[in-house]
Amino acid sequence: MQQIVALxxxxxxxxxxxxxxxxxxxxxxxxxLKPLGFEVFEAEDGLAAMMECDRTPPI
Numbered sequence: 737m738q739q740i741v742a743l744x745x746x747x748x749x750x751x752x753x754x755x756x757x758x759x760x761x762x763x764x765x766x767x768x769l770k771p772l773g774f775e776v777f778e779a780e781d782g783l784a785a786m787m788e789c790d791r792t793p794p795i
Contacts, residue, residue, distance in 0.1 A: 742771075747773070748795070749775055750795060752775070752776050752794055753777050753788055753789065753792075754769075754779070755779045755780075755782070755784075759780070762778045777792055
């Protein structure tokens, strides 16, 4: 079994928005993605997600 440890060299900085009402779920996803090199943002509901997208659009 192969394990992902990071993005390949020379990849763009990907921004990901994680949206979930349960903070533990968001924390799990953030802890999985950040060490791989993703820039991760969180929102607890749809309204907060829309506001976060206005501030920092995911790419």
